[in-house]
Amino acid sequence: MAVRPVPSGSPEVSAPGEDAATRVVQPGDTLCGIARQLQRQGVPGTTADLVRTLVRLNGIANPDRIEVGQLLLLPGAATSRPEPEDRVLDLGQSRPRLPEPPRLPSDVAEPQARVASALLRLHGVLPEVRPQVGPPAGTPLFRQGDPAWRTERLGATGEGPTLAHAGCAVTACAMALSRLGGRRLTPDALVRHLRGAGGFKGPLLDWSVAGSAIPGGPRASPGDLDCRQLDRELDSGRPVLLRVVHDVQGRPRQHWICLTGRDAGTGRYTANDPATGRATVLTRQGDALSSTGGEPVQYASDGRMVTFSTRPAGEA
Helix, strand or coil: CCCCCCCCCCCCCCCCCCCCCEEECCCCCCHHHHHHHHHHCCCCCCHHHHHHHHHHHHCCCCCCCCCCCCEEECCCHHHHCCCHHHCCCCCCCCCCCCCCCCCCCHHHHHHHHHHHHHHHHHCCCCCCCCCCCCCCCCCCCCCCCCCCCCCCECCCCCCCCEHHHHCHHHHHHHHHHHHHHCCCCCHHHHHHHHHHHCCEECCEECHHHHHHHCCCCCEEEEEECCHHHHHHHHHCCCCEEEEEEEEECCEEEEEEEEEEEEECCCCEEEEEECCCCEEEEEEEECCEEEECCCCCCCCEEEEEEEEEECCCCCCC
16 A cells, blocks of 8 residues: 655654554444453453543544544553563463472573473473564663553653653654663653753654763764665664654554664564564665565655764764
């Protein structure tokens, strides 16, 4: 599906991806019906309470009117089951509980654990380990809708929308700065720093201030997408923020993702997606990037990127 470009001056707004905490509105859906489904899934609250929560989470003006294809944040879903990165093992109700093995010295315990895991996979108790696309070392995966910070509000006085609703730029920036600074900088910590440093223009992130959140204060430079420069930055180990759009009912929705690396041989680019909290893969087509087939959210670059460079000595 073709995606129309978004004017460069439009607000940096993002929609959460289709993960465990969201739902795409289907024909015939109502907020009451969705609330009753949430109750059956174990989310606490009356139908009326859940409808009110859905209205509040999604900024719905008319509870009787939701659009097919609209992406809704769901109450309770994010905490009703652990995130993929926290999920170590799920044996299921039909699996017997395995006894806890005795503690052994590390030089004995580690090889024994590898042998035990191999035996469990052989008998189907543990899933087979398969290689997954992931970020390079030092680049954390943050989801803007994470319960730890989803309600943090943007803006100099916290007057703006929440990180969950419009925090893609801040979340992508936090991932990039974490890698550049060598320490974990969470999206809410970055928001608090930006408030104190005058790093907001209304609810929007002021790129000229963003780098001051880490030692060395790299300069975040927004500009037009230049694939040659983008490749140089990634090959040098520096992440790049890419503005993309995805289609919702024929309308482009704007979003920021954090490019973390590329494979020059295959032409594939790996990115951390703040909407889903997962890695996603794009390929280059001419002077643009777009998602590979099979990705849960299909993105297309819209001509803007942000690079990070070291400030010259003596520059404030």
